[in-house]
Amino acid sequence: MDNNASNSVTDELRSEAEDSDDGLKIVIDSPQTKRKSKAKHLELSPDDKEIIETVANDLEKTLEEKAAKANLTASNVKNIIKHVVTNEHVLALVRQVEDPESKINDLLVYEPKLTRAKAKELFPSQAVASIPWITQTKPSSEVQVLISEELQEDSSGDEYIPGDEEVHYWSALIRII
Structure with missing residues (x-):
């Protein structure tokens, strides 16, 4: 279809759309055709x-x-x-x-x-x-040194007397009775 024929069809549709009964206008435009630019061909030797x-x-x-x-x-x-x-x-x-x-x-x-x-x-x-990050060691604090240090047991201390606890227990029990 050539451009003249498509323009006449579009004009007819526009005139019909303008004469609608309810007063609304419908505008119909034909889509604009995009012209493709011809690709430039490179000349190769x-x-x-x-x-x-x-x-x-x-x-x-x-x-x-x-x-x-x-x-x-x-x-x-x-x-x-x-x-x-x-x-x-x-x-x-x-x-x-x-x-x-x-x-x-x-x-x-x-x-x-x-x-x-x-x-x-x-x-x-x-x-x-x-x-x-695993091999780096943090400097130990005094608390950590005390925890890791082996403490002596009470029974091996100089001030501990094993029979003394039993005497205190029995004397407290007798006072209650």
């Missing part, structure tokens, strides 16, 4: 085209080899790569590398998780005692 083809072929061969090693098909590998490349976090990291002065630096700090299995793999010979 034959040498550039040849380089691109060789890189693409090498990449294809490498993908097929890696897919065979991982028991995947080439299309599975391509899908995995597509998901990785289109991942927001990966794109943000690439942008961060390209533009180190951007404000994204503060927001996206990649810190891998250190799991127990990964820690054992990285530090197989070190024991748990080498963790800094």
Whole structure:
């Protein structure tokens, strides 16, 4: 349909909408068509085209080899790569590398998780005692020194007389009776 025909249809609808019985106006506008700008095609020299083809072929061969090693098909590998490349976090990291002065630096700090299995793999010979917050000892206070010090029992003291307690018990009992 050309523009003249669509304009005449729109004009007819507008005139019908203006003549409604209840006095309400209905305005019908046709959607504005967006003009697509023609993409500029980059002119590549034959040498550039040849380089691109060789890189693409090498990449294809490498993908097929890696897919065979991982028991995947080439299309599975391509899908995995597509998901990785289109991942927001990966794109943000690439942008961060390209533009180190951007404000994204503060927001996206990649810190891998250190799991127990990964820690054992990285530090197989070190024991748990080498963790800094465990090995640090706090200075002991006087109370802790007194608690940890072995105290002598009452029976081994010089002032203790074993029979003396029994005498006091019996004398107190006799006074009550």
